[in-house]
Amino acid sequence: MATVVRQYDLHTHSTYSDGVLGPAGVVDRAVAAGVTCLALSDHDETGGLHEASWRAWELGIELIRGVEISVTWRAHTLHVIGLHIDPDHAGLRAGLARIRAGRHERACRIAQGLERAGVAGSLQGARAHAANPELVSRTHFARYLVQQGHARDLNAAFRRFLGAGAVGYVTHQWAELEEALNWITVSGGLPVLAHPARYKLDHAQREALLSTFRDLGGVAVEVVSGNHTPDQAAVWARYAARFGLLASAGSDFHRPTGGRHGIGHLPELPSGCVPVWTKF
Secondary structure, rough: OOOOOOOEEEEEOOOOOOOOHHHHHHHHHHHHHOEEEEOOOOOOOHHHHHHHHHHHHOOOOEEEEEEEEEEOOOOOOEEEEOOOOOOOOOHHHHHHHHHHHHHHHHHHHHHHHHOOOOOOOOOHHHOOOOOOOOOOHHHHHHHHHOOOOOOOHHHHHHHHOOOOOOOOOOOOEEHHHHHHHHHHHOOOOOOEEEEEEOOOOOHHHHHHHHHHHOOOOEEEEEEEEEEOOHHHHHHHHHHHHHOOOOOEEOEEEEEOOOOOOOOOOOOOOOOOOOOOHHHH
């Protein structure tokens, strides 16, 4: 009997956070690309999982119920993915609702900064790009800035208006690392540190983060990511092995163009990695 090759993508986003495709559209794209096991992991939101689950059932793809939680650790913003969560767990639901309330407050402050810089109507404009009114992100502001001609593309919008030190940048306190991991684990999920190469951490900080993450119940590190180069994947494969963590892979899909790797086009995990899906 022929061996069926499984193709995983364990980090994607829909319009329920800052993606451009609805949950069913994300599943459709994954199936077209040959993915057999997909996680929908919207930012601080699980509302798209019902639609995605039904579409996955219709098309015969395995859908992993996920979420990507915003975390503050030592003044750094990090993201932790929960895989195989129970989206109806009361503790997880309450925690995510608290983060979304904080997102609304941050959006108002971003709009105030942009207003002072001469960009009018940015809050309403960002909301027009957000299918979920509870989750207006910097990406939605960036899309509005590009639409209005204030920036050439999303990267330019972040550099000029929304990145650290820019007029629309505001500091924000997200969930603590410990509570985010607790929300995931009590709901039956597996905590995964998302796209770690994105974080501006030195070697000592990386070691401290991974040690703390593991000790608090963290299970895996996203080694292969749409945000990682091959060299970065190799570095984080070594970190995962050193700290006894499993390896995950995800495109961090938001839109059909953008990102180093699209859905269904992820390279294999580096040699020696133990995949997180061995826990599924």
